[in-house]
Amino acid sequence: MKDAICVFDSGVGGISVLRELVKLMPNEDFIYFGDSLHAPFGTKSKEEVRKLTIDATKKFMDAGAKGVTIACNTATSAAVRVLREMYPDFPIVGIEPALKPAATEFPGKRILVLATPMTIAEEKFHLLLSKYENDAEVIPLPAPGLMEFVEKGETESEELKSFLEELLFPYKEGEEKEVSGVVLGCTHYPFVAKQIGNVLGKNVKIFDGAEGTAREMRRRLDVAGLLRKDENYKGTVVFKNSIEDEKKIQMMENLFRLP
Numbered sequence: 096m097k098d099a100i101c102v103f104d105s106g107v108g109g110i111s112v113l114r115e116l117v118k119l120m121p122n123e124d125f126i127y128f129g130d131s132l133h134a135p136f137g138t139k140s141k142e143e144v145r146k147l148t149i150d151a152t153k154k155f156m157d158a159g160a161k162g163v164t165i166a167c168n169t170a171t172s173a174a175v176r177v178l179r180e181m182y183p184d185f186p187i188v189g190i191e192p193a194l195k196p197a198a199t200e201f202p203g204k205r206i207l208v209l210a211t212p213m214t215i216a217e218e219k220f221h222l223l224l225s226k227y228e229n230d231a232e233v234i235p236l237p238a239p240g241l242m243e244f245v246e247k248g249e250t251e252s253e254e255l256k257s258f259l260e261e262l263l264f265p266y267k268e269g270e271e272k273e274v275s276g277v278v279l280g281c282t283h284y285p286f287v288a289k290q291i292g293n294v295l296g297k298n299v300k301i302f303d304g305a306e307g308t309a310r311e312m313r314r315r316l317d318v319a320g321l322l323r324k325d326e327n328y329k330g331t332v333v334f335k336n337s338i339e340d341e342k343k344i345q346m347m348e349n350l351f352r353l354p
Contacts, residue, residue, distance in 0.1 A: 097159030099124040099333075100312065102166050103151050105136035106246045107343075108283030109166025110350045112190060113332070115309035116164065120316075122323050123330045126160070129347060132337035135242055136169040137211025137281070144213070148174035152187070161321045162186035164312050166282050166305075168210060172217035186315035191223060192280035193302040198227040200300065201275040205232045207266050209291070210280025212237040220280075234274070238262060242283035248346045250286050259287070259294045268296030279303040286350060 100120070102113045106129045113127050128151060130136075136144045148170040152163050163186070165171045165178075171189030178187050192214075197206045214220055215235045224233055241262070244255045265272045277299060279285055285303050292301055316322050323330075334347045 098161050099126045099159075100162045100164065100316070101125075101155040101160040102127045102164045103148065103155070103170065104129050104165075104167045104282060105170065106131040106134040106242070106283070107347050107350055108242060108245055108281060108286070109164075110347060111282050111285040111303065112164060112166035112305040112308055114351060115305040116312060117330065117332060119309045119313055120322070121330055122326055122328045125330065125332045126155070127332065127334050127347065127351075128155075129334075129336045129343075131246060131343060134246055135211065136167060136173075137213045137242065138239060139169075139213065141173045141213070141217070144170055144173040145177060149178060149181075152178055152182075156182070156185065162188070162312060162316050162319075164308065165189040166308070168192065168214045168280050168282065169217075172214055172219040176219075184319075186312065186319055186321065188308055188312045188315060190282060190304050190308040191219070192278045193304040193307065194223055194227050194233065194278055197276045197278050197300075197302045198230040198233070202230055203232075204275035205234065205266075205272065207263075207274045207277045207295075208233060208235045208280050209238050209241070209277060209284060210235065211242065212239055214280055234266070234272070236262070236266075238281070238284075241287070242281055245283040245286045248349075251290065255287060255290060256294075259290055263291065263294045266295060268298060274299060276300045276302060286353070 175189035266274045288301050336343050
């Protein structure tokens with residue numbers, strides 16, 4: 096783990112962020128740690144999530160990591176501010192829903208924000224919402240149970256499709272609450288973005304914050320002088336999970352390789 100960039104999530108969802116990080120910094124080493132043993136984070140208390148996130152970050156730092164990406168909206172809301180206060184000189188980056196680009200592209204339109212119940216309840220989200228609530232009609236929609244489909248590797252099952260149809264029906268094209276854009280407020284959700292789009296309609300644009308998070312991680316490493324100089328070096332990616340199960344690791348690797 097020495098000199099690697101660690102990516103932390105409540106399970107497998109943060110792999111959507113890892114993919115952007117690797118694309119942006121292909122000559123860096125990455126360790127991805129999914130805490131599936133304690134998933135889902137979105138239905139836990141803020142204190143529980145904060146402790147899990149801080150404990151994991153401390154372990155990464157003790158093992159020699161040069162930066163940590165909190166690739167989980169819930170964990171970011173609960174812990175990233177505290178972590179930055181604890182370690183002001185260490186590159187720590189969280190993620191937040193991509194509400195700004197959605198509101199910029201669809202001013203005055205209706206935008207749906209899909210997220211876990213805890214993310215939507217957190218002060219951090221409400222501060223973000225307050226910045227753009229006059230620019231667009233923003234509708235926060237908690238989606239308890241959605242991330243569990245991804246955790247089980249069910250990204251195209253009939254059960255998932257039924258779940259999304261029931262959850263999103265009022266916001267479909269042609270319905271009373273039709274939306275122009277949907278913001279994915281959980282890093283698990285990009286893996287079911289196609290299915291979300293199928294339900295909402297082809298004219299609804301989907302936004303997620305993974306690319307912006309990757310850019311910020313690179314910027315912080317650059318400022319700290321920690322980016323690898325050898326551009327010929329081919330970086331490695333190692334997957335770990337708090338559930339020590341080879342099938343879980345294999346599923347994570349498969350998600351990472353998805354087109």
